[in-house]
Amino acid sequence: MSGWPARIAVSVAAIVSLSNPSPAVAEPEPAPSYSYLGGLAAQFLAPDTAPPGANDWHCRPDPAHPEPVVLLHGLSNQTVTWNTLAPVLVSEGYCVFSTTYGTGQLGPVGAVTPIEESAVQVGAFIDRVLAATGAARVDLVGHSMGGAIPFYYINHLGGASRIDDYVAMAAPFHGTTLSGIQSMFAQVLAAVPALDEAITPQCGPCQFTYGSPYLRKINPDPAVAPDVDFTTIVTRYDQIATPYETGMLAGPNVRNILLQDLCAQDYTEHYELTADPVAIGVVVAALAGRDIAPASCRPVLPFVGPVS
Template identity: 55%
Template sequence: MTTTGPVRADDPGPSYSYLAGLQAELTAPGQPPPGADDWSCRPSVAHPNPVVLLHGLSNDTITWQTLSPILARTGYCVFTTTYGTGALGPIGAIARVEDSAAQIAGFVDRVMAATGASKVDVVSHSIGGAVAFYYLSRVGGVSRIGHFVALAAPLHGSTISGLAALQPLVASTGSGAAAVRQCGPCQLSPGSPFLQVLDPDPGIAPDIAFTLIVTRYDEISTPYTTGLLDGPNVHDIVLQDQCPTDFTEHNELPSDPVAVHEVLNALDPAHATPSTCTVVLPVLGPPPIQTH
């Protein structure tokens, strides 16, 4: 695996925009985001758990261009991988959730062995949250996770703004039926038997702190409340309740400055600070600051 090593001192810093991830994929496809996958990194006393970032229907290059370098600068050991690839080439998370979770289990074990850590913190986006929960509940992840942070995770299934209703039509064809059986996102359609298997109950892991971050403008994980959980060990965050001028949608969420701040708070709650509200545009992020 190619690694990026630590963030350079002269690095210009992350861009709070989904477009930065797309540009990185075009210019350096398949490369880990800045700050990730330094296998010589050893966790500090302040941040003893390495952070494992799990993308959604995308890859680690596109999804984590903002959060990865911020975490590295803050002092975390950060690790990413593109999992669950298949027919869509560099795009991951298309494999069955069970297969992706097994892949993540091996990756987490590798991170723990390399760093000497007894637990990892997991930050996920979109279907990555379902993969992370399946790993936690079905593949032995409970004893390996300290903090569980999920951005726009379709934990209770997703209508994908109505597109999921087309799945029975696709499955009615011979080739379509085979594709649906092997499709991770298809497992999260409303009424899918897999949702009963997933059964995202945080009560099964009372010692794990769950933080769920969603946006009301999500067009993929719909309704947006699918990304919320209930329980004494759960902190649900609807971005617009904190910042009404944050119009971020599904893909921009991992690059959203308010969401990123809340991820940092979730990973280090003893030093949490209030988020600063700002204008955030869908896909584009915060408007550029005009200087004169």
């Protein structure tokens, strides 16, 4: 009988533990996927949803991160483009917001509507972020067309006073040759002017072709917003915004960063750029106002990301 008291005590302890469970341990957030393929997987699992950590409308900027960050995709959407950068910025302490703007006939793919329409939607989203957070200005990070469209917002919609830092990744500010393919389309449209008149005014991506008159409306001149700090990030291996220098700006309030100057082994192309660890380091440094220095790096492959 001497073992029974111990058994009873164990049983009572078990019952008490069931009635008063210990607090659940929060599952750690998964590490960001530094791969464009991670964004594609996120789109497959939950199409066109905000990337991890983004769009917390209760988030309030703190003194160390006074501007909320607005992320703007190119010919893609928020889910695919910002699957990596959004959680990194949240972990740095920023309030992060994203949206898919400019959708049309391509379903969840955004930035297909004319530049003017996309810019109006971007401006409305920025106003919503400012109203929700109480901030006076936002920081912008845009990829591809999402890096260039805000210039229309600055020039025509009064956006300059609402932006502090503006980071553009592989933006076709001065148009793109699409690695030479654009000339083929240009010949077709030149041969059939009616087709050009019917398609181009309704097609945002078409308005970014090299030599397009729509680029004058964008007017990518940093001098129009002297109080905005611009940082551009480009990669030598870009196959969409070509030549890659189209993603650079000129002015005293501009820092142009060629990725391979920081890491010669980085073979990131247009799409992998938003998940590239070196490029993300540049974004974080730019938003924090820090110097951008050469990175310790390892090989990064197109689409796939860093090689272990």
